[in-house]
Amino acid sequence: MNEEQRLQGQQVKDTTPSDKKSEKDYSKYFQSVYVAPSLKDAKKRGKEEIKYFKDFNIPEEYMGMGNGKKFYIRTYGCQMNEHDTEVMAGIFMALGYEPSETTEDSDVILLNTCAIRENAENKVFGEIGHLKSLKQERPDLLVGVCGCMSQEESVVNRILSKHQHVDMIFGTHNIHRLPQILKEAYMSKAMVVEVWSKEGDVIENLPKVRRGNIKAWVNIMYGCDKFCTYCIVPYTRGKERSRRPDEIIQEVRMLAAHGYQEITLLGQNVNAYGKDFDDINYGLGDLMDELRKIDIPRIRFTTSHPRDFDDHLIEVLANKGNLVEHIHLPVQSGSTDVLKIMARKYTREQFLELVRKIKAAIPDVALTTDIIVGYPNETEEQFEETLSLYREVGFEAAYTFIYSPREGTPAAKMNDNVPMEVKKERLQRLNTVVNEMSAEALKKYKDRVVEVLVEGESKNNPDVLAGYTRRSKLVNFKAPKTAIGKIVKVKITDVKTWSLNGEMIEELETAEVK
Numbered sequence: 001m002n003e004e005q006r007l008q009g010q011q012v013k014d015t016t017p018s019d020k021k022s023e024k025d026y027s028k029y030f031q032s033v034y035v036a037p038s039l040k041d042a043k044k045r046g047k048e049e050i051k052y053f054k055d056f057n058i059p060e061e062y063m064g065m066g067n068g069k070k071f072y073i074r075t076y077g078c079q080m081n082e083h084d085t086e087v088m089a090g091i092f093m094a095l096g097y098e099p100s101e102t103t104e105d106s107d108v109i110l111l112n113t114c115a116i117r118e119n120a121e122n123k124v125f126g127e128i129g130h131l132k133s134l135k136q137e138r139p140d141l142l143v144g145v146c147g148c149m150s151q152e153e154s155v156v157n158r159i160l161s162k163h164q165h166v167d168m169i170f171g172t173h174n175i176h177r178l179p180q181i182l183k184e185a186y187m188s189k190a191m192v193v194e195v196w197s198k199e200g201d202v203i204e205n206l207p208k209v210r211r212g213n214i215k216a217w218v219n220i221m222y223g224c225d226k227f228c229t230y231c232i233v234p235y236t237r238g239k240e241r242s243r244r245p246d247e248i249i250q251e252v253r254m255l256a257a258h259g260y261q262e263i264t265l266l267g268q269n270v271n272a273y274g275k276d277f278d279d280i281n282y283g284l285g286d287l288m289d290e291l292r293k294i295d296i297p298r299i300r301f302t303t304s305h306p307r308d309f310d311d312h313l314i315e316v317l318a319n320k321g322n323l324v325e326h327i328h329l330p331v332q333s334g335s336t337d338v339l340k341i342m343a344r345k346y347t348r349e350q351f352l353e354l355v356r357k358i359k360a361a362i363p364d365v366a367l368t369t370d371i372i373v374g375y376p377n378e379t380e381e382q383f384e385e386t387l388s389l390y391r392e393v394g395f396e397a398a399y400t401f402i403y404s405p406r407e408g409t410p411a412a413k414m415n416d417n418v419p420m421e422v423k424k425e426r427l428q429r430l431n432t433v434v435n436e437m438s439a440e441a442l443k444k445y446k447d448r449v450v451e452v453l454v455e456g457e458s459k460n461n462p463d464v465l466a467g468y469t470r471r472s473k474l475v476n477f478k479a480p481k482t483a484i485g486k487i488v489k490v491k492i493t494d495v496k497t498w499s500l501n502g503e504m505i506e507e508l509e510t511a512e513v514k
């Protein structure tokens with residue numbers, strides 16, 4: 001069966017066996033569409049052509065299958081997963097399902113999972129366990145596990161053997177097959193498993209139900225080919241593959257026309273955008289140069305990899321306009337030796353040189369980052385290099401993590417002589433610097449006027465509105481609810497460690513706006 005037929009939604013009876021004969025045979029637990037995910041297969045790059053499908057559509061026979069039923073999706077992990085949830089919600093709604101606020105009154109529950117660190121996976125297994133009693137009370141309920149964890153063989157095997165109340169497992173390459181998978185699950189008593197360890201396709205015209213109407217995510221590429229030695233993503237998300245520029249531009253134009261105020265372009269490594277095109281020489285800089293002409297107030301992108309961040313992109317970003325002066329630029333470590341073992345493919349010096357170039361072109365840029373501490377055998381000196389790099393760059397915020405071994409990645413096989421207490425202590429020391437630098441960056445805002453995209457009521461106080469500046473600073477201020485969804489000027493009165501308080505200003509033409 002070819003891909004085209006799969007997309008047409010024909011009956012799938014693909015029983016490709018796992019190529020690992022030694023593996024335990026789980027065939028008694030599932031029926032029909034079982035294709036074992038394999039990290040080994042996921043690593044084979046370039047053996048399979050990327051296929052483009054321009055016209056996703058749901059075959060007539062599935063229409064109305066959700067009438068009178070409700071769905072609930074719990075999302076873990078990164079923006080990529082959040083956006084996949086929006087696509088799956090779009091498919092559910094097209095099938096006639098309605099969204100539900102709680103698991104209790106849902107007919108289908110999906111867990112869209114994340115595999116990035118062990119604790120992310122533990123949370124999901126906890127939740128799968130909780131759902132067992134609900135399933136026992138209501139046997140008609142469908143429980144599904146999708147997202148990055150379902151791309152791991154060990155996870156699939158654990159669910160097959162220990163969590164038989166799960167009805168469906170499907171992978172990140174299979175979300176467009178939700179109608180077929182649901183139908184199979186309704187018809188079958190056994191678990192439906194459909195996970196492809198392939199490189200993935202690019203499928204256009206997927207329905208989406210976006211959360212909110214102020215900010216929107218737009219995928220520009222899928223997958224990752226970087227294979228940093230600690231990271232599971234290249235295995236769970238497939239090969240790097242870019243959407244065509246015209247499709248992206250059209251989507252952003254449509255969002256602008258619908259009144260969205262901010263777009264975040266998504267990819268695991270957006271700086272590799274376009275590298276897979278063999279007919280055009282076109283990169284992220286070229287794309288941003290076209291997007292900046294679209295009438296939408298703000299455009300961001302995430303996540304950048306320092307290695308592929310080129311001069312043309314810096315030049316384009318320096319034009320500002322709707323391209324905001326905030327770049328999230330994960331460094332992971334400040335030590336060249338650790339970076340080498342991580343296979344990040346840049347040195348401390350190269351990273352600092354990139355930062356120098358970015359700051360020369362965009363002097364008021366806000367840089368934020370991701371850092372892993374306690375990498376196998378990381379020495380005290382190497383860790384201190386991370387602290388010193390953090391200060392030297394002047395990062396304004398960071399996501400910081402203790403290294404978590406992921407099965408199947410090269411780092412998981414490394415011997416590690418750093419005790420957990422040392423790792424925890426390093427994380428704390430790093431976080432102290434991160435908090436201090438954040439507070440320092442925010443201090444500069446006192447009495448200044450900033451532009452805030454108002455997103456809604458503040459989490460802690462419904463009388464207060466909250467939103468973000470171009471440089472991604474959270475601002476809380478009192479204003480009428482009519483300001484929600486608009487970009488307003490706010491004068492900063494008070495500075496906290498992670499946020500700013502202010503007062504909305506109606507008009508202030510001469511003030512410096514940052």
Ligand code: SAH
Nearest residue numbers: 230231268303330370371372401402403404
């Ligand atoms: N594509 C992005 C990162 C995606 S994962 C990039 O390359 O920057 C988000 C962050 O999780 C990473 O930047 C890294 O800091 C962290 N991370 C990834 N794998 C990890 C692991 N095995 N243990 C701890 N942190 C990890």
Ligand code: SF4
Nearest residue numbers: 224226227228231233
């Ligand atoms: Fe993971 Fe590295 Fe790819 Fe980021 S660039 S997703 S850290 S492999």
Ligand code: F3S
Nearest residue numbers: 077078114115116148
């Ligand atoms: Fe997690 Fe997958 Fe994103 S592993 S961080 S949800 S790409």
